[in-house]
Amino acid sequence: MHPRLTFALSVIEGLAIFAYAFSGFIEARRRRLDAVGTFLVALVTAFGGGTVRDVLLGHRPFYWVEHETYVIAIFAMSFVAPFVLRMASRVFSERALLVADAVGLGLFSISGTSIALDAGMPWFIAALMGVVTGVFGGVIRDVLCNEMPLILRDSRPYATCALVGCWLYLLLAWLAVDPVYSVIVATVFILVARLVTFKLDVRLPH
Amino acid sequence: MHPRLTFALSVIEGLAIFAYAFSGFIEARRRRLDAVGTFLVALVTAFGGGTVRDVLLGHRPFYWVEHETYVIAIFAMSFVAPFVLRMASRVFSERALLVADAVGLGLFSISGTSIALDAGMPWFIAALMGVVTGVFGGVIRDVLCNEMPLILRDSRPYATCALVGCWLYLLLAWLAVDPVYSVIVATVFILVARLVTFKLDVRLPH
Amino acid sequence: MHPRLTFALSVIEGLAIFAYAFSGFIEARRRRLDAVGTFLVALVTAFGGGTVRDVLLGHRPFYWVEHETYVIAIFAMSFVAPFVLRMASRVFSERALLVADAVGLGLFSISGTSIALDAGMPWFIAALMGVVTGVFGGVIRDVLCNEMPLILRDSRPYATCALVGCWLYLLLAWLAVDPVYSVIVATVFILVARLVTFKLDVRLPH
Numbered sequence: 001m002h003p004r005l006t007f008a009l010s011v012i013e014g015l016a017i018f019a020y021a022f023s024g025f026i027e028a029r030r031r032r033l034d035a036v037g038t039f040l041v042a043l044v045t046a047f048g049g050g051t052v053r054d055v056l057l058g059h060r061p062f063y064w065v066e067h068e069t070y071v072i073a074i075f076a077m078s079f080v081a082p083f084v085l086r087m088a089s090r091v092f093s094e095r096a097l098l099v100a101d102a103v104g105l106g107l108f109s110i111s112g113t114s115i116a117l118d119a120g121m122p123w124f125i126a127a128l129m130g131v132v133t134g135v136f137g138g139v140i141r142d143v144l145c146n147e148m149p150l151i152l153r154d155s156r157p158y159a160t161c162a163l164v165g166c167w168l169y170l171l172l173a174w175l176a177v178d179p180v181y182s183v184i185v186a187t188v189f190i191l192v193a194r195l196v197t198f199k200l201d202v203r204l205p206h
Numbered sequence: 207m208h209p210r211l212t213f214a215l216s217v218i219e220g221l222a223i224f225a226y227a228f229s230g231f232i233e234a235r236r237r238r239l240d241a242v243g244t245f246l247v248a249l250v251t252a253f254g255g256g257t258v259r260d261v262l263l264g265h266r267p268f269y270w271v272e273h274e275t276y277v278i279a280i281f282a283m284s285f286v287a288p289f290v291l292r293m294a295s296r297v298f299s300e301r302a303l304l305v306a307d308a309v310g311l312g313l314f315s316i317s318g319t320s321i322a323l324d325a326g327m328p329w330f331i332a333a334l335m336g337v338v339t340g341v342f343g344g345v346i347r348d349v350l351c352n353e354m355p356l357i358l359r360d361s362r363p364y365a366t367c368a369l370v371g372c373w374l375y376l377l378l379a380w381l382a383v384d385p386v387y388s389v390i391v392a393t394v395f396i397l398v399a400r401l402v403t404f405k406l407d408v409r410l411p412h
Numbered sequence: 413m414h415p416r417l418t419f420a421l422s423v424i425e426g427l428a429i430f431a432y433a434f435s436g437f438i439e440a441r442r443r444r445l446d447a448v449g450t451f452l453v454a455l456v457t458a459f460g461g462g463t464v465r466d467v468l469l470g471h472r473p474f475y476w477v478e479h480e481t482y483v484i485a486i487f488a489m490s491f492v493a494p495f496v497l498r499m500a501s502r503v504f505s506e507r508a509l510l511v512a513d514a515v516g517l518g519l520f521s522i523s524g525t526s527i528a529l530d531a532g533m534p535w536f537i538a539a540l541m542g543v544v545t546g547v548f549g550g551v552i553r554d555v556l557c558n559e560m561p562l563i564l565r566d567s568r569p570y571a572t573c574a575l576v577g578c579w580l581y582l583l584l585a586w587l588a589v590d591p592v593y594s595v596i597v598a599t600v601f602i603l604v605a606r607l608v609t610f611k612l613d614v615r616l617p618h
């Protein structure tokens with residue numbers, strides 16, 4: 001890939017990881033956790049989904065072992081989480097955080113599907129692994145904080161957007177579209193689907 | 207094995223899996239989850255126990271990866287879960303669901319013990335793995351739904367029936383009884399033990 | 413190592429495991445669980461941290477598979493847990509249990525760090541694995557009992573003591589100190605840090 005594209009991708013990836021870690025900081029703040037507790041909650045939120053997928057696939061090393069820097073950065077931020085949250089709420093609007101989280105949902109779900117396909121999983125399972133990658137960090141965060149997982153409580157489509165996007169990716173892969181385009185199109189689809197359904201307050205029947 | 211027996215076994219297995227998935231549908235309905243949430247809860251209930259066992263044993267591929275059809279069927283049913291539940295409550299009595307669940311408990315526990323033995327686990331651990339296979343799907347379901355796991359709350363023997371049955375299986379294996387008979391006897395034992403203790407309202411001391 | 417030292421170490425290790433199992437018994441008693449439920453909760457409390465670490469590292473066999481005797485002992489004790497608890501409260505003071513738990517925190521965290529280092533993990537991850545080994549048994553216990561994990565709720569340093577001790581161990585390893593001394597010094601550090609901060613009622617800011 002073009003070096004600029006590689007750089008752009010790693011910036012986007014970093015933003016997505018921090019967006020996930022952020023939702024951990026927010027939850028930790030609400031629970032008034034200390035720095036180490038905040039760190040643990042933010043860490044499982046950011047990397048829990050990918051880790052569950054890798055454990056299921058028997059895939060090693062984990063992303064966070066190879067990119068230790070993110071772990072260290074989240075650790076450092078945990079000590080100044082109240083400050084980080086205050087800064088963030090000044091610099092980024094709530095909408096920016098929503099967008100970053102949706103970017104994370106898209107990136108993690110599609111990369112999860114792609115990794116599962118490479119590991120020889122059948123299609124339906126690969127799509128499922130994508131959703132697990134995208135949403136299980138938040139699920140573990142909520143389980144640790146003794147709450148019903150948000151994705152189960154909230155009737156606004158979240159896991160559903162991820163699932164449809166993963167199937168779109170599989171369709172593009174089946175049509176032998178260039179992988180780079182498939183990833184971009186499917187990720188952007190999830191991002192847009194999440195934001196549009198959120199904005200229009202689409203509710204799933206239940 | 208005789209083809210008819212093989213067919214009978216796969217029908218029983220299917221029934222057991224759907225009985226477990228069903229208890230997930232019921233829980234999801236009570237929580238008013240949407241289709242994808244219902245799917246996730248039903249899926250972990252049906253396959254969570256075996257998956258935890260396989261992760262502990264380092265055993266691959268997972269049952270649900272090899273039998274993708276069950277995953278797809280549960281997915282499809284999740285979209286019509288209210289309808290499925292209404293139909294089921296008309297076709298099957300509550301007693302039928304209890305029996306199917308007890309069949310699942312028996313089948314999953316004994317197959318879990320057998321797989322753990324094959325993986326070279328010592329006996330006590332193999333019996334434990336059997337119980338994990340039988341009950342952990344329900345445990346994860348309840349943890350996800352932010353409830354104290356039913357098997358811990360309820361004083362009616364459930365895990366206990368499974369544990370005794372797993373030991374019966376180990377005893378038969380030690381006596382070098384034909385594996386087919388051992389499996390059938392121990393599974394039926396768990397099924398009957400569960401139904402009889404339930405019917406007689408036997409309560410464990412605590 | 414000198415046979416007496418080996419014996420002393422295995423006694424200490426046994427004490428630490430039973431201290432962890434004990435906190436499971438206490439929680440199970442409060443929830444009025446039956447014997448099998450008590451067994452499951454005590455088991456995950458005692459071995460949950462190490463098992464999560466080993467699953468993450470892909471490390472086998474599990475400690476509790478190799479030391480089946482501990483599992484059997486916890487099983488036997490689960491049937492007489494109320495009696496065990498009453499005896500224990502007579503023989504051991506609450507302070508003794510606190511000390512035994514702190515010994516466990518030290519031993520498990522440092523052994524976890526050491527195992528992660530041997531598995532080729534980078535330092536920061538190794539320290540994290542140490543903390544996971546020390547505290548995740550209690551986390552799973554609390555999740556199973558549908559409570560906010562104690563280490564997240566309680567502002568007295570627990571995971572923090574473990575983390576600092578793990579870093580001390582890494583520092584000693586970096587200084588090429590004899591592994592036996594490193595383990596002893598770092599374990600004793602965690603033990604003392606936990607007891608002193610507890611006694612002085614040090615609270616972490618949150």
